[in-house]
Every structure is written in C-alpha cells, then in structure tokens.
Amino acid sequence: SYVLTQPPSVSVAPGKTATISCGGDNIASKGVHWYQQKAGQAPVLVIYYSSDRPSGIPERFSGSNSATAATLTISRVEAGDEADYYCQVWDSRVNHVVFGGGTKLTVL
C-alpha cells in the first residue's frame, strides 16, 4: 500500500518560516492535500491539489510538490499556527485515501 512519510515534529520561532515535508513514491504525480488540526478540534483543509488554498486560509500557507517530496510552507509563523499537520493523497490503484503520520508544529 502507498505510504506517506512526514517528520514527527518541526519547531520554529515566531515570525520565521516553517516547512513540513511529505514523502512518497512518485509523489510528484499526485495531488497532495494538507490539513491543520489544532488540539481538540477537527482537521481543517489548508492546501489542496498540492498548492491551492481554500477560501479563508491565509496566504502565509503555501504548498509545493516535487520529485522528492511535497512541502507545506508556513511563512511568518504565528503562535496560533501551532498544530498537527497531515498530508493526504488518493491512491487510485486501490481506491484508498492515504494520510501521512502527521507532523506536530511547535512555535517556540
């Protein structure tokens, strides 16, 4: 089955840029979607199709996808960005949703 690999944790100082990676086999050929989950809350979609932003999501959130990994970038990080972040793809070979293991973003 398809596997997505994320770093368990990322730390960043306020005002700096956070990058969270999501690796998978031939991931550049897939649309990667990202979710933010704050403590005790349901996940929220922050990036879809690797780089598109839903309405209401700040421009500080951006995404990219390359041969090596998909990346979620959060610019000018704020304390309120502290959360778990999950990447997700659709594995069309077996018609499965696949989530990465999640990355805990800590704002120092």
Next chain:
Amino acid sequence: QLQLQESGPGLVKPSETLSLTCTVSGGAITSMSSYWGWIRQPPGKGLEWIGTIYYSGRTFYNSSLQSRVTISVDTSNNQFSLKLNSVIAADTAVYYCARQAYSYGEYYFDSWGPGTVVTVSS
C-alpha cells in the same frame, strides 16, 4: 455553508457493533461532486481513513477494516452512516464524518464534522 454532525452511542461493548450517523445540512448529499467519508483518530494518534460513499451507493473501504465495515446513505434524510462490527478496544477513537470533494481524479476532505468520541469497553 455545509455542516456535518456525527451522532451515535459514545460507549460500545467489545464484540458489538458501532453505529454512527452523519447528518448533512446546508447542502445536498446528492451533489454530483461530493463523496462522503468516515475518518477516525485513536487517542494520541493520527488520522485513519475508514471508508467513503457516493449518493448512488458506491463505496470504497480501507482494506484493513473492510471485513467489518459497512457505510450506507439515506438520501431522503441527507444522512450517511457507519457500522463497524465486532469492535475491540483498538477501535476506541474520535470518529469524524466529512465531505470528500472529487475533482480531476483527486479526492480531499473540505468540510468536517466536529467528531464524536466512541469508547469500546465493557
């Protein structure tokens, strides 16, 4: 604005069947580009996809749960449901329902319910 709400028992005994319903408001469950999914999250762990249904009844299930899962849809009441049988303690989790948007061959979850805690215990 689309809203989803999970409902069902918060406590289920081992070996019994977990049953949850998701009520959709602010939009039709028969929307052409909408699929409907169930996702769960065990305490302190990550997200796990359970399965997905289209209003026509077409389903996709996580192969690791397929033998125990049934997802159904009730278009007259704008609801879809989850049944997980022969539950064990490891099925204890927060269960979410979500709208699964479909476009250009991709599926992603753009609206989520708040989640409901289900504990498996005698």
